[in-house]
Amino acid sequence: MASEETRVVAGRYRLRSVLGSGSMGTVWSAYDEFLHRPVAVKEILLPPGVTAGQADELRERTLREARAIAVLSHPNVITLHDVARQDGEPFVVMELLPSHSLAELIRDHGPLSVEQAAAVGDAVAAALGAAHNAGITHRDVKPGNVLVAEDGRIKLTDFGIARNVSDASMTRTGMTLGSPAYIAPEVASGRAVTPAADLWGLGATLFCAVEGHPPYDADGDPLETIGRVVKGDVPRPSPGPLAPLISALMAKEPRDRMPLAQVRRELYPILEKAPRVLFGPEMFAAASGQREAATDTREISASRLAEGLAEGELAADPGPLPFAGPSGTGELAPDPGPLPFGAAPSGGTLTADPAPARPVAASGPGGRSVRATVVLVAVSIVVFLTAAFGGFVAARVIGAQPVVPPSKEQTVEPSAPQPTVFERRTGEASNVKGAPGGAFTVDVPVDWTRFTSSQAGDDLPPSTLVQFVSADGSQMLAVNHFPKYFPANSVTDYVSALGRSRSNAGFTLVYEAKLAEQDGVTMMYRTIDRSTTGSVSRTTYANVIRQGTSLWVVGVTVPTDQEETAKVALYDRIVPTFQVTG
Structure with missing residues (x-):
C-alpha cells in the first residue's frame, strides 16, 4: 500500500503534505499531475466512533462547501477546481493560495494596523456580498477563515457550513453552529440564520484584527462563551477610525447591522490613503526563517517528494515540439515549410545557392570547357530539384497530407458549437x-x-x-x-x-x-x-x-x-x- 506521502487521488492529485487537520477533515498540499499545478485538497476525516449518519453529514458538509463556492466566481473567494472521488469518498480540490490565515498573523505579530484591518474588512465584505447575492450565507466568518497572501491577495475560505439547498439535512447536530467566539447572538440562541449573521462575523473578525484577541473568550468553555454572546453586553473596541464601523456591525439585532455596501464605503477613504504594500514579507516568515512557499499554514509533515519535485521541474517544460529533427523519432510536421531554394528574378533560373554568383572562368575546374561546366551545373540543378521535390512529396505522404496544399475552398471550417440541451x-x-x-x-x-x-x-x-x-x-x-x-x-x-x-x-x-x-x-x-x-x-x-x-x-x-x-x-x-x- 502506498504511503501517505505518495497517495494519488482520482488518478491525478498527488497528496504531498498536510496543511491543516481538524475534527472535520484534513487539508493537503497536492499536485495536479494532469494540469501541472499545485492545488489544495480537502479530505473528510471521520473521527473514531462516529455513526453512519454522522459520517454522512460530514460528507455532506464537504460537498456543501463545494456547491457553495462553485456558484461564486470572485477574486476574494477561494476558487473551486474539482470534486474528485476516491474509494467512494469525496475530495474537494481548490485553489492553493500561498498565505497565512489572519488568525496566524494576529497570533504571531499582534493587532493589525488600521490600514491592514481596513483591507481585510473590504475584501471580506466583497466576498460576502458576492455570496449573499448568490443566496449563500457563510455562517462561520472568523480570522481563521480569512487568508492573506504576501502579494496582497485576501480571500475568504471554508464555506463548509454555508447555508444552501442542503440546509435542512444539516440542522440536527451542532456542526452548523460555527465558532462560539464569532457566532452571531441570534444564531447562538437558536433563531433563524440570515445573511446578517455574516455581518456580525465580519465585525467580530475586525474586532480581533484591531484588538489582537476575539470579542469573547474563545479559550474558555464553549457553552459559557455562547451564554455571554447571547446575554452579555457587546464588547466595544478601543477608540479608533474603525471602532464605529465595528460597533455598527456587531449590533445585537440583525436589522440594526451596517449593510455590506455601507461597510465598503466607510472603508474606502482609509484604503485610498493606505500604502501600496500593507503586509510586508516579514509577516510571512516562519519562526525558523524557513517556510514552504506553496502552503497556507505550517506543514505537519513537510517532507518534499523527490518524484513530486521532478514533476514540478517537468511542468516547466513546454512539451514536445510538433516535429522531430533529423535524429528525432517524432512524426513529421503536417507542412514541412518552404522548399530549400529561392526564385531568381522574373523569368530567371532557380538556384540552389542564393549567394552572389562568382565570376566564371573561361574553362571550368579541371580544364572543363565553359559549355561543359554549364551543362554540368544544369544537370545538377535538375537532380537537386527532383530530390527536393521528392523529399517534399515524401514528407507530405508520410505526414498523411495531400501533396498539393488545400485551396481556400477546401479548408475545413471549425464545427459549430453544440446547441444547449x-x-x-x-x-x-x-x-x-x-x-x-x-x-x-x-x-x-x-x-x-x-x-x-x-x-x-x-x-x-x-x-x-x-x-x-x-x-x-x-x-x-x-x-x-x-x-x-x-x-x-x-x-x-x-x-x-x-x-x-x-x-x-x-x-x-x-x-x-x-x-x-x-x-x-x-x-x-x-x-x-x-x-x-x-x-x-x-x-x-x-x-x-x-x-x-x-x-x-x-x-x-x-x-x-x-x-x-x-x-x-x-x-x-x-x-x-x-x-x-x-
Whole structure:
C-alpha cells in the first residue's frame, strides 16, 4: 500500500503534505499531475466512533462547501477546481493560495494596523456580498477563515457550513453552529440564520484584527462563551477610525447591522490613503526563517517528494515540439515549410545557392570547357530539384497530407458549437414553514445546478429563492417566490424596492413593460459587482408575475458582454416555460 506521502487521488492529485487537520477533515498540499499545478485538497476525516449518519453529514458538509463556492466566481473567494472521488469518498480540490490565515498573523505579530484591518474588512465584505447575492450565507466568518497572501491577495475560505439547498439535512447536530467566539447572538440562541449573521462575523473578525484577541473568550468553555454572546453586553473596541464601523456591525439585532455596501464605503477613504504594500514579507516568515512557499499554514509533515519535485521541474517544460529533427523519432510536421531554394528574378533560373554568383572562368575546374561546366551545373540543378521535390512529396505522404496544399475552398471550417440541451426541472419555493403554493417547473440546461435559500431584508418581504447556476458560475436562472405579497403590495412596489436594494451595486433599469398575457411586467436591468481588484457588469432579464396572492420573479442573469446572445439563447427559451404547479 502506498504511503501517505505518495497517495494519488482520482488518478491525478498527488497528496504531498498536510496543511491543516481538524475534527472535520484534513487539508493537503497536492499536485495536479494532469494540469501541472499545485492545488489544495480537502479530505473528510471521520473521527473514531462516529455513526453512519454522522459520517454522512460530514460528507455532506464537504460537498456543501463545494456547491457553495462553485456558484461564486470572485477574486476574494477561494476558487473551486474539482470534486474528485476516491474509494467512494469525496475530495474537494481548490485553489492553493500561498498565505497565512489572519488568525496566524494576529497570533504571531499582534493587532493589525488600521490600514491592514481596513483591507481585510473590504475584501471580506466583497466576498460576502458576492455570496449573499448568490443566496449563500457563510455562517462561520472568523480570522481563521480569512487568508492573506504576501502579494496582497485576501480571500475568504471554508464555506463548509454555508447555508444552501442542503440546509435542512444539516440542522440536527451542532456542526452548523460555527465558532462560539464569532457566532452571531441570534444564531447562538437558536433563531433563524440570515445573511446578517455574516455581518456580525465580519465585525467580530475586525474586532480581533484591531484588538489582537476575539470579542469573547474563545479559550474558555464553549457553552459559557455562547451564554455571554447571547446575554452579555457587546464588547466595544478601543477608540479608533474603525471602532464605529465595528460597533455598527456587531449590533445585537440583525436589522440594526451596517449593510455590506455601507461597510465598503466607510472603508474606502482609509484604503485610498493606505500604502501600496500593507503586509510586508516579514509577516510571512516562519519562526525558523524557513517556510514552504506553496502552503497556507505550517506543514505537519513537510517532507518534499523527490518524484513530486521532478514533476514540478517537468511542468516547466513546454512539451514536445510538433516535429522531430533529423535524429528525432517524432512524426513529421503536417507542412514541412518552404522548399530549400529561392526564385531568381522574373523569368530567371532557380538556384540552389542564393549567394552572389562568382565570376566564371573561361574553362571550368579541371580544364572543363565553359559549355561543359554549364551543362554540368544544369544537370545538377535538375537532380537537386527532383530530390527536393521528392523529399517534399515524401514528407507530405508520410505526414498523411495531400501533396498539393488545400485551396481556400477546401479548408475545413471549425464545427459549430453544440446547441444547449434543456430539460424540464422541478423546484420548491415554499417558505420555511412549508406553506403550499411554491412548487414550479421550468426548462433549464441539463448541466446547471440547483440551490435553494431563504431571503429577507433589502426593503423586500421574506421570500424563497431557487437558483439554477451554470457549471462555470457565470450564468444563472433565479426563481424568487414572495408568498402573501398581495394585496398589501403591488408589482410597482417590488420594482421600486429592487432599485433601492441594488442602488449600491450600480443598479440601472434599462426597460420595463407590461406583460401581454400575464399580470405583471418584464424588465431588464444591469448591476455591477465591485471588488478590490475590479468590477464585473451583469445583466438581468426578468418577469415579475402576480399569481394569486403570491409574487413570482423569474429572471436570467449573465455577464453584460453576453446580454444580446443570452436573451435569445436563455431568457426567451427558459422563462416562457415557467409554470407554477402548486
